[in-house]
Amino acid sequence: MSTTDMSPTLDIVRSLYTHTQTLEEFANSVVFREGKKAVLIEQSDTNRFKSFVRGVFVCFDKELQQVPSFNQMCTLPELLAFVLNGLKRKRKRNILAHGYNFQGLAQEKRDADPFKFQGDVTQSAAYIHGSDMWKRVTLRLGTDLTRYLLESCSVFVAVPPSCVFQVCGAPIYDRVSMSTVSNRFFLQPGSKKKSGAQSSRSRGAGIYKRRRDVEKPTYRKTRNRKNESVMEGKRKRETDQNEEEETLTR
Incomplete structure (x- = not known):
């Protein structure tokens, strides 16, 4: 020693x-x-x-x-x-x-x-x-x-x-003052590697999400067009009704 x-x-x-x-x-x-x-x-x-x-x-x-x-x-x-x-x-x-x-x-x-x-x-x-x-x-x-x-x-x-x-x-x-002793511990968990199955599922979920993100704008555009057609038809019917009322009044 x-x-x-x-x-x-x-x-x-x-x-x-x-x-x-x-x-x-x-x-x-x-x-x-x-x-x-x-x-x-x-x-x-x-x-x-x-x-x-x-x-x-x-x-x-x-x-x-x-x-x-x-x-x-x-x-x-x-x-x-x-x-x-x-x-x-x-x-x-x-x-x-x-x-x-x-x-x-x-x-x-x-x-x-x-x-x-x-x-x-x-x-x-x-x-x-x-x-x-x-x-x-x-x-x-x-x-x-x-x-x-x-x-x-x-x-x-x-x-x-x-x-x-x-x-x-x-x-x-x-003889030791315990007030000066720190009882704080810092634990850092080690990084865990994902298994092959978990990685595959994660990649699959990512691809599916990206597909949804790509497809979502197209769906919105189609829906907006339908809404616009409905509104135009409604306005056209209201215009026709107004013209008929004016004709009857005359």
Whole structure:
């Protein structure tokens, strides 16, 4: 996947967030509380993992306020369950929690173990839960930084050749003004060729019409002549009647 293919999509993403970095760039800018810099890619890593890390984009508006620890306090599934339970309990809008709903458990049981899933894991959460790449990312970045990514950042993963899909964060469509989107479509139906039978009928109708146009003036002339003869006969009869009346009067 070339950078050129992704540039139009990334331009749109960058226009919506204050900061947009690859996961590698994001990790390189972090210094842990223990004084150690985050190292996400090692020389022994496969090209597949390197491509994955460079195809993950981290978007955020405010920079990291608290210095994270490098300690690994729980596994990725436990961290994912903790984040999902917290998002649902606080009713925060996050793509990660889409499709995750609490089962019919009492409130006491929900709060008993926040590191266990209390609903079905679907969509983005299921993708992260079953990904070996994300498990390695969690091991390299630690629990604090991975939690920050899932809870407070909008993370997108590249989809070749030129798309991205969002795995966590507030929905990107919340940042897009729908009033500027045009919903007008211009459909131009393609020209349809007439069949041979239709063309023949059309030609026949045209010839018949032309014949009528040619014959019509002749018919009108004949009719006009008949009307003139009738009128002349009528005038002649009226003249004869007038002459007879004059003769009788004399």
